[in-house]
Amino acid sequence: MEMLGMYPTFYMPQIGSAWVMGIIGAIHVVASHTSVGASFLFAFLETKAYRENKPELMDFIKRYGMFLLVFSYIIGSITGPGIWYAITVASPRGVGGLIHNFVWVWAAEWVYFTVEVIGVYALVYLIGKIDARTHLKLTWSFALASWATMLLIVGILSFMMWPGSDAWYQTGSTNDAFYNLNFFAHLGVRTGSMFVMATVVGLMVASRMKDLALRRSVVRFLAPIGLVGGLFAVMMFLYYLQTLPSNARVMLHAHLLPVYAQGMIAVFVATTVYLVFAWIKPTWVSSPLAVGLFAFVAVVGVWPEERMRESMRKPYVAGQYIYSNQVIARDVPGKGIAGEVDRIAENGLLKLHPFVPDNLRTITDANRLEAGQLLTRIACANCHSLEPGAPLRSLPDKFHGATDEDLIAAFLRGPLKHGAVPYMPRIDLPEDEIGAIAAYIAAINTGKVKATVSRVASQPVAVADTSKQKE
Amino acid sequence: MDIGLVMNTMRDPAGVPAHPVLFQGLMIFTWVFHIAFVHLTLGAAALAIYAFRKAGQGPYWARLSMAMTKVAKVGVSLLIVLGVAPLLFTQVIYDPQWYVSNVLSARWAIAFIFTLIVAYCLWFAFYWSNHEGAKQHIGWYAWIALALFCLDGLIMHALSYQALLPEQWMGWYAPGGEVDMRGAHLHAIQWPRYLFMMSLSAPAVGLFLIAYAEYFKQREDREPEYRDFVWELGRYVAMCGFTVAQVLWLVWQFVHPADTRLLFYKTGWLLGGLLAVMAFWMLRLSKKIHGYLPLLGGFSVLGVLAAWREMIRIAYLQPYGYTITDYTVHPDWPSLTLFFMTLLGVGGLVGGFYLTLLYRSGRVQGLYAADRTVARLGTGAVAILALWIAVFFAYGIVIWVRNSFLA
Numbered sequence: 001m002e003m004l005g006m007y008p009t010f011y012m013p014q015i016g017s018a019w020v021m022g023i024i025g026a027i028h029v030v031a032s033h034t035s036v037g038a039s040f041l042f043a044f045l046e047t048k049a050y051r052e053n054k055p056e057l058m059d060f061i062k063r064y065g066m067f068l069l070v071f072s073y074i075i076g077s078i079t080g081p082g083i084w085y086a087i088t089v090a091s092p093r094g095v096g097g098l099i100h101n102f103v104w105v106w107a108a109e110w111v112y113f114t115v116e117v118i119g120v121y122a123l124v125y126l127i128g129k130i131d132a133r134t135h136l137k138l139t140w141s142f143a144l145a146s147w148a149t150m151l152l153i154v155g156i157l158s159f160m161m162w163p164g165s166d167a168w169y170q171t172g173s174t175n176d177a178f179y180n181l182n183f184f185a186h187l188g189v190r191t192g193s194m195f196v197m198a199t200v201v202g203l204m205v206a207s208r209m210k211d212l213a214l215r216r217s218v219v220r221f222l223a224p225i226g227l228v229g230g231l232f233a234v235m236m237f238l239y240y241l242q243t244l245p246s247n248a249r250v251m252l253h254a255h256l257l258p259v260y261a262q263g264m265i266a267v268f269v270a271t272t273v274y275l276v277f278a279w280i281k282p283t284w285v286s287s288p289l290a291v292g293l294f295a296f297v298a299v300v301g302v303w304p305e306e307r308m309r310e311s312m313r314k315p316y317v318a319g320q321y322i323y324s325n326q327v328i329a330r331d332v333p334g335k336g337i338a339g340e341v342d343r344i345a346e347n348g349l350l351k352l353h354p355f356v357p358d359n360l361r362t363i364t365d366a367n368r369l370e371a372g373q374l375l376t377r378i379a380c381a382n383c384h385s386l387e388p389g390a391p392l393r394s395l396p397d398k399f400h401g402a403t404d405e406d407l408i409a410a411f412l413r414g415p416l417k418h419g420a421v422p423y424m425p426r427i428d429l430p431e432d433e434i435g436a437i438a439a440y441i442a443a444i445n446t447g448k449v450k451a452t453v454s455r456v457a458s459q460p461v462a463v464a465d466t467s468k469q470k471e
Numbered sequence: 472m473d474i475g476l477v478m479n480t481m482r483d484p485a486g487v488p489a490h491p492v493l494f495q496g497l498m499i500f501t502w503v504f505h506i507a508f509v510h511l512t513l514g515a516a517a518l519a520i521y522a523f524r525k526a527g528q529g530p531y532w533a534r535l536s537m538a539m540t541k542v543a544k545v546g547v548s549l550l551i552v553l554g555v556a557p558l559l560f561t562q563v564i565y566d567p568q569w570y571v572s573n574v575l576s577a578r579w580a581i582a583f584i585f586t587l588i589v590a591y592c593l594w595f596a597f598y599w600s601n602h603e604g605a606k607q608h609i610g611w612y613a614w615i616a617l618a619l620f621c622l623d624g625l626i627m628h629a630l631s632y633q634a635l636l637p638e639q640w641m642g643w644y645a646p647g648g649e650v651d652m653r654g655a656h657l658h659a660i661q662w663p664r665y666l667f668m669m670s671l672s673a674p675a676v677g678l679f680l681i682a683y684a685e686y687f688k689q690r691e692d693r694e695p696e697y698r699d700f701v702w703e704l705g706r707y708v709a710m711c712g713f714t715v716a717q718v719l720w721l722v723w724q725f726v727h728p729a730d731t732r733l734l735f736y737k738t739g740w741l742l743g744g745l746l747a748v749m750a751f752w753m754l755r756l757s758k759k760i761h762g763y764l765p766l767l768g769g770f771s772v773l774g775v776l777a778a779w780r781e782m783i784r785i786a787y788l789q790p791y792g793y794t795i796t797d798y799t800v801h802p803d804w805p806s807l808t809l810f811f812m813t814l815l816g817v818g819g820l821v822g823g824f825y826l827t828l829l830y831r832s833g834r835v836q837g838l839y840a841a842d843r844t845v846a847r848l849g850t851g852a853v854a855i856l857a858l859w860i861a862v863f864f865a866y867g868i869v870i871w872v873r874n875s876f877l878a
Contacts, residue, residue: 007571115821355644
């Protein structure tokens with residue numbers, strides 16, 4: 001029996017599984033980048049404290065460290081594996097592909113994680129309990145170890161966008177996958193951003209310090225680091241855009257920049273103004289202002305950035321060889337991987353997918369809507385919600401509420417079948433499966449079925465009506 | 472549908488980058504440390520609550536409660552980070568089973584993350600409030616946190632157990648032929664196994680207390696009476712815990728499916744035997760014995776348990792024709808070298824520096840001045856990290872330039 005190695009599907013109404021992943025991912029990015037950036041701020045500050053004999057600066061490090069323990073090492077450390085869980089249920093083949101290419105890299109990152117978690121407790125709780133020189137070594141090693149976790153994960157994340165050359169497809173080597181075209185640009189963006197986030201959080205902590213002289217000293221020290229980090233991040237982001245594949249550029253210009261560009265510019269301007277203001281008037285930095293700006297950076301800066309990176313990758317989830325709907329898009333000779341699109345075109349998803357009930361393997365008039373629902377969820381739901389008006393690229397809305405099955409089928413037989421839309425997978429299906437999907441989407445748009453209902457078979461009226469339409 | 476064929480087809484087409492047995496060994500080895508901190512955290516959390524409630528009934532209970540609250544707080548951080556490695560290696564060799572199980576209970580897999588965050592935050596709230604003269608109502612934070620930790624344990628148990636029952640997957644995914652993609656249910660729970668695993672939290676915290684009493688022998692602010700109280704409590708909790716665990720182990724032994732013949736495996740009985748030995752040892756434990764030795768005994772129990780757990784998985788999956796050794800191998804030596812060099816260099820030197828520093832400074836009352844060994848370890852830690860980063864960039868730039876600009 002011929003089959004593909006596909007998994008069952010998890011469907012999350014309205015927001016799709018992609019948003020679940022995005023929400024956890026954005027929280028993790030804010031927490032982890034703040035943590036890595038803060039580790040360097042600690043190292044810089046502590047070096048100053050050591051050289052200039054200013055032990056009072058260690059009070060700030062302790063306060064910030066306690067905040068980090070809760071913010072980054074609870075939320076950050078849990079949402080890290082949380083991303084794994086989210087991508088596991090949203091895109092099991094995608095995460096499987098990444099793990100089987102990068103397991104040793106991830107394992108090396110785990111070594112750093114472990115060291116980092118032990119290190120942060122040591123750093124915070126040993127302030128004032130061990131000699132200053134040893135503590136300085138501890139802080140610098142903690143900073144370098146923290147940054148190493150970023151070095152390792154960025155290679156994997158940038159491979160998710162694309163390898164950038166043909167090398168990995170031919171060799172299958174982790175070297176060629178990891179040090180891809182946009183690795184260094186991506187690393188630059190994140191390294192610059194981490195200083196901005198850590199500085200903004202640092203000012204939040206500093207704003208609660210009662211010793212005004214100490215507050216002034218700390219804010220004046222931190223603000224320039226945030227400003228330089230921000231400028232560096234912007235420059236590297238512009239370079240990063242030049243390292244993207246063509247499908248990402250199309251997506252970027254057609255859909256993403258029109259929505260997110262203004263917000264991102266606003267974040268840059270607001271953060272720059274805030275940090276300059278903080279440098280000029282360090283004692284005026286107040287907690288509400290600092291918290292407000294941090295929330296602004298997280299919601300208007302990080303969330304769109306993560307959404308953009310996620311969206312630009314489309315139609316792939318990894319290395320431009322796994323589509324977001326779990327189908328292997330192309331051959332990878334270096335790993336012995338064979339593309340699956342043509343096999344699906346020849347045999348159909350219902351025949352090849354292992355997790356299809358026997359009663360749906362063959363489409364009949366009686367099960368057309370149910371088969372259409374299953375096919376639509378398997379083939380489209382990773383990127384599209386199926387409810388009209390839903391926030392995740394609603395499929396019914398993309399067809400502008402069309403109720404004409406032929407019109408919907410024409411898109412499936414044309415641009416989708418031939419892979420003509422750069423940010424969509426090539427989905428080449430047999431005629432009966434195209435008909436079932438078209439019937440299902442048309443039925444949603446006519447209101448005869450509800451996409452949120454898990455089992456359309458329980459709605460015989462809809463099936464009967466569709467049969468009449470067919471006649 | 473031949474589910475064995477399905478599982479083998481669902482394996483990642485990229486294959487694995489080293490011999491599967493290497494991943495299996497690493498998975499078993501790293502799981503020991505993960506589960507040790509799971510048990511310690513749960514045991515410490517339960518004891519912290521118990522001691523908090525008894526705070527007015529003796530001189531040491533409040534102090535013990537505060538100490539155990541801190542232990543649980545740090546324990547959660549470590550159990551999470553130590554759980555990453557076995558999870559990673561499981562996904563390499565048992566990817567079909569793990570992924571299907573997660574997708575079929577997707578909402579629970581996601582809920583695991585959020586409940587863990589809530590539980591940890593509540594535990595922190597308890598930690599901040601649990602000091603001399605703390606009000607009783609703060610105990611509720613701890614109770615809810617502990618309940619959520621137990622729920623998270625149950626979710627992890629179900630995800631692991633469901634992975635062993637492939638013949639039921641389709642029935643869960645499409646009951647009566649109607650596909651249900653909500654991932655809304657935990658489909659299978661083996662209560663004896665779950666309860667046995669949870670029960671080991673008691674001996675874990677008991678053994679920890681014995682080691683804790685040993686560790687603080689040199690500290691004058693931890694007076695002998697307090698250390699004796701902790702030692703005796705630890706011995707008693709460990710003895711009772713091992714006994715209860717043995718009963719639950721026995722129940723678990725007899726619920727394995729008959730066709731797996733797991734009842735006749737020696738390793739299962741070795742585990743039961745070790746539990747009995749540990750319980751008896753705790754009954755007769757002398758204060759002359761070094762306090763760290765029982766902890767080593769505890770680790771040996773977990774080592775056998777880790778191996779036993781893997782043997783159970785093999786026995787469940789073998790009838791379907793799923794064996795890890797026939798996974799396609801595409802060796803990747805550079806990344807394998809990266810891991811082992813990092814483990815050795817960074818894990819050994821930097822991790823060694825941190826642990827030595829924490830251990831030695833914790834035994835000193837007041838300021839600890841690093842001795843020559845620790846000072847050298849610190850310098851070595853910074854140096855090895857700088858070297859690692861330098862090599863990372865130099866090596867990477869060569870590959871990056873070759874592939875992106877010269878090809």
